[in-house]
Amino acid sequence: MMDNKDSIGSAIQGAPEELPSIFRYIQSNEVPGFDTTPSPHGYPAASKGAEPTNFRTGSVFAMPAPNSPTHRIRVPYYSHSVSISMPPSPSLLAEKAQRASGINQPATNSANIKPNLVINSPVVNLQVPKQAKFHSQPMTTGTSRAKGTPDRKGLDSSGSQQRLPRNTRLKDHRYNSFKTWSGALERQISALRGKAPEPQEVGGSKRQPEPVPAPDRYFDALEGPELDTLRASEELVLPEDKLWPFLLRFPISSFGICLGVSSQAILWKTLARSPSMSFLHVSPVINLVLWCISLALTGIVAFIYSLKIIFYFEAVRREYYHPIRVNFFFAPWINCLFLTLGLPPVVAVNLHGALWYVLMAPILFLELKIYGQWMSGGQRRLSKVANPSNHLSIVGNFVGALLGASMGLKEGPIFFFAVGLAHYSVLFVTLYQRLPTNETLPKELHPVFFLFVAAPSVASMAWANISGEFGYGSRIAYFIALFLYFSLAVRINFFRGFRFSLAWWAYTFPMTSASIATVTYSAEVENFFTRSLSLALPGISTLTVIALLGSTIIHAFVLNDLFPNDISIAISNRRPKGTKRRGHMRNAAADSKDNEATRIRNASSDIKENGAAV
């Protein structure tokens, strides 16, 4: 029953309605009428003072003085559980709440965190946000989460506590909404491993993960050619100033590195084997080395990302709904195709046809899903979400056709070629139109534009393999690719001023595939022009890859920002109100009055629920 009282108390003092995700923690002993057992240490205000900063995501509020009674404190930092008694009447409670809310105005505003991020506080807001539903937090033991700072440890009465540094524990709680099943999986795994189970709140497992933002939200909240820059008015659900767990920072676009390197392997294999390039005497060892490196890279990246899927599935879901990142979900499978294409002869020569079907199955399923969304999905209509990264979803078809044809299959490659061609024409027209409703196309040039070159160059090689010769169809596709390449290359001046990102590796493979197509073409049509092209283009692509490699190394080891906080996945579900900061103090009081009734109603209904449960 005490839990219910806690719930009511917190509900009454809940945040004003205008901040749907507001969470308010009230120091119970700040609100008159509430019983608290004073902590033996008093409560060290100084240590608590640091806490609210971690809640705030970009708020410009001055930190309330640590010793002021107004700052919010996590009750768990008390060593004891707090018994909170209900005031005699709701009106009294409301009165107190109003006073309390009036006091706590400055601090409440800043916590734009979804309620289910803070699961450890026993004083939990029952106010149900519009979208996320969660149940109130019964307190299993008062000190369930009071794994406080080491100096508090001795005061714990529950006994099965673990020593964790405070900021780690903070990270746990806040990132829980991104974890698989809100962290339940982690608990399972640690339980399996024999660790003493952390006394978790029971409510945690009932909590549903936060709903993924609709595609419109991604466009509203983010900007930039890769939709990875937060707009000024937006806020994140995760803290901006702390470095997130590595897995949360590892985007799917990291598979771009594998794409870049494995396409280089294919290039050097082609250079070594092409009859027209035999004057270069390229050694096949280069292909072998590159192939092994790309195999290793693929393994590492795939391993890390599968860890992310296991532990942070919500984050993966959010990446899937991101309009640009969804296309990178094709990257692992395209990479497998590249690895098979670039297979050095010393490793294997004749591959079984069944392998091709196995490799193409994931691409087929992804395609059915994503192209179907273009055609009939509600929000993700192509006129709205078309962007150059969509080429990644198309190019997989052509790469598969190329591989299948080179393996000797006939019908399957034609199938994927047809599907890819039809959807490529749609995408090509849409991107060329640069519809006004299309918000994702960058106004300035960005390396992502190089993806335009990918599809026609791979298509030309695929058709050459399917029809057995570099015929008219292949040549038409090749010339289109060449034209696009040149029209981007002469505008090289405009590719400036962009922040380096790992996705840039993905944009090197179009250059490499154009080089491979050139080499293939020069084997068919030998003259000075083609020969010089087949020297220049591979050279450019190799240099670009080396430059990119250097840049990556610098960012990884010198600047240490190869994996910055992946803000694209942490956007909030609702647009924060514009008058949030300034007008909040004025509005909050009024709003709190308005919302008292609703909150009390909610609280009482929830208490009924919990009462039944208890």
Next chain:
Amino acid sequence: MEEREQQLPITTNSSTPRQTPTTGLNIVATSKVLAWLSNLTRFHAGYFRISLSLCGQALLWKTLSEPTTDAHALRPVIHTLPSAAFFFLWSLALFSLVALCLLYAVRCLFRFESIKAELSHHVGMNYLFAPWISWLLLLESTPFLHPKTASYLVLWWVFSVPIFVLDVKIYGQWFTKGRKLLSMAANPTSQISVIGNLVGARAAARMGWRESALCMFSLGMAHYLVLFVTLYQRFVGSNSLPAMLRPVFFLFFAAPGMASLAWDSISGTFDNASKMLFFLSLFLFASLVSRPALFRRSMRRFNVAWWAYSFPLTVLALAATEYAQEVKGFISDALMLVLSVLSALVTLALLVFTFLKTRDLLPHDDPFAPSSSMSTAFVMPTLQT
């Protein structure tokens, strides 16, 4: 509506001062006839889906029973189907087509304004192709008429000229008329116009008239390209289909399937282009079939839109048959068998539903009737279709 129709004769009758019993009976009879007639004339062009499906089925059965160059394990199974069944199906298709044409002719006589409204509606105008497509399909599947005969030629001309005329009207509208932008008016039923051209092309190729076949084929394909891109883009604000009409999404894979058949007839063999069109059709079919939620709302009540499921499946089965003839193998034969059986079953199920729930199928009111009280019908006139 019925009551209103019936009241009209009665009010006029009440104006006459005195009625003898016999004239009264006559008037009641005429009013009844008029009411019955008005019911008849409510059949709009969407009902031609029925004839389209049946004629397509007849063509499929005819193609399946055609002797092929080599005997497959699956063909004997199909040969066991009695030819009487094919004759029955063909006559059923003929009967339904003739009946619907007559009904539509009556409608032309009595409700010309509705016809005009239908012609200018973004969904209704495409179904004006449907009768001619059905006639052409029936012509191709005629058991007693060989493609090289004169009567076949004459009939082809009779049925293709309206398609040409409608082409000029509708395609010309796409790029000339200011208000009716294609980006706004395009919807999946617009692919019926493309299918019309392709069916004409195939029939012409069978006759041996390669140039007209090529002409109609290029006409269809050029506009199909534009339409395909436009439909995939799905501009915000374009006229979205009401949920009841979701079955017409199946037309997405009917068009490339028909294109594959037409090119197969023109070029003589099922070459790479036909294969690519067939594969595209297969992919779109798989894509739609894996999204049952799309069709859930339209499946609540039986209505004539359900008939839109049958024809595209039949076209796909036909294309699979031609593909299996070219590429001999287990998978292609299995594909052909599965698709043919599926299309036959779907048509059969629709026939059963039609006979059981005829009341649901009959038009309750004319969605294209111009009347002041029905101004709302113009907003969502396709609800009943």
